[in-house]
Amino acid sequence: MAREGGGVRPPSGQGAVARTGSAGVRAVAAPRSGGVRVAPAREEGAPSAGARDRAVLRPASRGEIIERARRWTEAGVPYDMERTWADGYRQDCSGFVSMAWDLPGNAWTGNLEDYAVRISQEELSPGDILLHHDSADPETGSHVVIFGGWTDYTHTRYVAYEQTRPHAVRRVLDYPYPVDGDRYVPYRYRALAPGEGSGGDSGEEAAFPGRASFGPGATNAHVTRLGRMLVERGGARFYADGPGARWGDADRRAVQAFQRAQGWVGKAADGLPGPQTWRLLVTGRGRDIPPAGTPSSHGVTGYPGRAAFRPGARNAYVTQLGQQLVKKGYGRHYTDGPGPEWTDADRRAVQAFQRAQGWRGGAADGYPGPETWRRLFS
Numbered sequence: 001m002a003r004e005g006g007g008v009r010p011p012s013g014q015g016a017v018a019r020t021g022s023a024g025v026r027a028v029a030a031p032r033s034g035g036v037r038v039a040p041a042r043e044e045g046a047p048s049a050g051a052r053d054r055a056v057l058r059p060a061s062r063g064e065i066i067e068r069a070r071r072w073t074e075a076g077v078p079y080d081m082e083r084t085w086a087d088g089y090r091q092d093c094s095g096f097v098s099m100a101w102d103l104p105g106n107a108w109t110g111n112l113e114d115y116a117v118r119i120s121q122e123e124l125s126p127g128d129i130l131l132h133h134d135s136a137d138p139e140t141g142s143h144v145v146i147f148g149g150w151t152d153y154t155h156t157r158y159v160a161y162e163q164t165r166p167h168a169v170r171r172v173l174d175y176p177y178p179v180d181g182d183r184y185v186p187y188r189y190r191a192l193a194p195g196e197g198s199g200g201d202s203g204e205e206a207a208f209p210g211r212a213s214f215g216p217g218a219t220n221a222h223v224t225r226l227g228r229m230l231v232e233r234g235g236a237r238f239y240a241d242g243p244g245a246r247w248g249d250a251d252r253r254a255v256q257a258f259q260r261a262q263g264w265v266g267k268a269a270d271g272l273p274g275p276q277t278w279r280l281l282v283t284g285r286g287r288d289i290p291p292a293g294t295p296s297s298h299g300v301t302g303y304p305g306r307a308a309f310r311p312g313a314r315n316a317y318v319t320q321l322g323q324q325l326v327k328k329g330y331g332r333h334y335t336d337g338p339g340p341e342w343t344d345a346d347r348r349a350v351q352a353f354q355r356a357q358g359w360r361g362g363a364a365d366g367y368p369g370p371e372t373w374r375r376l377f378s
Helices: 062-075 093-100 221-238 249-261 275-283 316-327 344-356 370-377
Strands: 018-020 026-028 036-038 055-057 116-118 129-132 143-150 157-163 168-174 185-189
Touching: 062 093, 062 143, 062 157, 062 168, 093 143, 093 157, 168 221, 221 249, 221 275, 249 275, 316 344, 316 370, 344 370
Parallel strands: none
Antiparallel strands: 018 026, 036 055, 116 185, 129 143, 129 185, 143 157, 157 168
């Protein structure tokens, strides 16, 4: 896995507090009152932070940081080290953090630490970052991700909000990072809103939309978001189609599976999300839904359902499928991987396997159904 560097060098004399507008004119954002004073970003070799004029950082809560990061991941903002998004922030990893922290402009991996304080792994909470800056190769050797919360009590995997090729994503990573992990250092935004410095519940955690948003007859964006979070946590097999905005039995079953994975029983695992279920999902905490260990409704052990394999899908089942295809001799379509993101290489490899079974037409469409899965893993 290549690191997607956000360590572009800021323009000489302008530091990283300048945003680029649609007309290409660069302007330094004026500080607001009531913020935290910190030295503005600087180039390598420039005077130290203490010797520069001081800028004001705007306070931000953990919930605000995660919410801003989520907007980019849901919009699928394309990765680009030169271009800026509609909000004025550069579309690379350090521009992503600058946006989420609401910095006065675009920082880079070489000076993000000027806006932060170093912390330990044990102190990590949603909204903090994991930063690796390679001064010898800042453009391709540096990277930074936003920490979204631990996935379980072992603190070995976490939810990451990340601007990487081809676009911004929310995904689960091994701590601290799959590549050059020992070089990633945890940091916390220096102007974190008062009372949120030691890892209390974030604003996003508290924003449970209410029980009325879920259940029979409910149709809204919260149902869609719930389904997507459940798919990321191992619930793809419950969705033959979707997830979508209309509440269905697939949502209930996926919620119930997640609740039971936490060890809850009875009314605590009724398939309707409450504040605790929501909190675990939005922060990436708690236990994932375990893989199916018994035959599912389609009679094939371990098959997660068609929803796990479609454009935009990203999960462990895609990796498992690709690795099995390679093992069976159908790996020539992979130039890189296989990995967790569904790609055309996966589709073409599946199609080759299906055609080898003598199937044609819709039976060899490149998307694995129960029989494809059964034969592939038999």
